[in-house]
Amino acid sequence: MPLIALLPGDGIGPEVIAEAVRVLDAAGCALDFQQAAVGGAAYRESGHPLPETTLDLARRADAILFGAVGDPACDTLERRLRPEQAILGLRRELALFANLRPAKLFAELADASALRPEVAAEIDLVIVRELNGDVYFGEKGMRTTPAGRRQGYDVMAYDEDEVARIARVGFETAMARGRTLCSVDKANVLETSQLWRDVVTEIASEYPQVALSHMYVDNAAMQLVRNPGQFDVIVTGNLFGDILSDQASMCAGSIGMLPSASLDSAGKGLYEPIHGSAPDIAGQGKANPLATILSAAMMLRYSLGRAEEADRIEAAVAAALAGGARTPDLGGTLSTSQMGDAVIEALA
Ligand code: IPM
Ligand code: MG
Secondary structure (H helix, E strand, O other): OOEEEEEEEOOOHHHHHHHHHHHHHHOOOOOEEEEOOOOHHHHHHHOOOOOHHHHHHHHHOOEEEEEEOOOHHHOOOOHHHOOHHHHHHHHHHOOOOEEEEEEEOOHHHHHHOOOOHHHHOOOEEEEEEEOOOHHHOOOEEEEEOOOOOEEEEEOOOOOHHHHHHHHHHHHHHHHOOOOEEEEEEOOOOOHHHHHHHHHHHHHHHHOOOOEEEEEEHHHHHHHHHHOHHHOOEEEEOHHHHHHHHHHHHHHOOOHHHOEEEEEOOOOOEEEEEOOOOOHHHOOOOOOOOHHHHHHHHHHHHHOOOOHHHHHHHHHHHHHHHHOOOOOHHHOOOOOHHHHHHHHHHHHO
16 A cells, blocks of 8 residues: 655644545545654654654655645744745655646636636646755855845755756656646846756757747746736746746635645655645634645646546546535635535545
């Protein structure tokens, strides 16, 4: 039986993970779940957001199902002890460099999108976000300027091998879809982005069937709301991908809907909703569990080779939505577990 590391984390993480596990069980997926603490929850238990035992479980597991980390009560800790370091540490330690964030509008949710329904209806894209480099992992710190003023700094850097490997994931993803790839950068200002653009262009020669275009990130942000239907696959760096994927989620109805997969070069993956821990609604049963349920479906598809079970769960989510199931973020009144129930009923 495949070993699944369950890392619920903080805020709404435990609530949404619980629903994903219920759905996986109801779908008859025989999986061996082992749970471990992560984020602020782990810090409170053991003094570190990513304890060695948690990292060890993640290493041993066939796949990782992750909730969310982030806790305002931890925001004053020194950075290495903050909850966010847990997810950043997992991405780094397990070399999960390729983050796939699909954004597709469920037809039933056109009214929940921040865009006009006819514009929103066109959204069907995947953001391929680099996850191991960029300003996230460059040298950073606080220092004093010669004038005695405090200065924070974070170095943005990519080397050509890092760009080449994520570019290939972008091209491969495009090959499996509409064969159109848009690389997003800020090459008009940043050297990091100039190298990015040069390397993506070089790799393009390996994929003559894919139509490659380049777009500056500010324009991409604008185009995502103006005409999201123009995008098939977007490949971009860590920081730009973080921002654009939140934006894409709202175009597709709700941030409570978007799943993600973070993969290493062998296809091992960590699966998580792209929303955060949402401390403002934690413990109230208001969270939408669908992004996590859809992340579990991605896990079945990408890491466990069980495409049929993934299809069934995705179809059950669509059927639940078609039947009118809505959590508050989608304009409805269902609780987190009632939404889980709706998906489980649709599976039957
Ligand atoms: C995400 C989150 C994380 C990120 C945070 C929690 C560190 O926003 O997965 O998009 O910035 O990558
Ligand atoms: Mg984010």
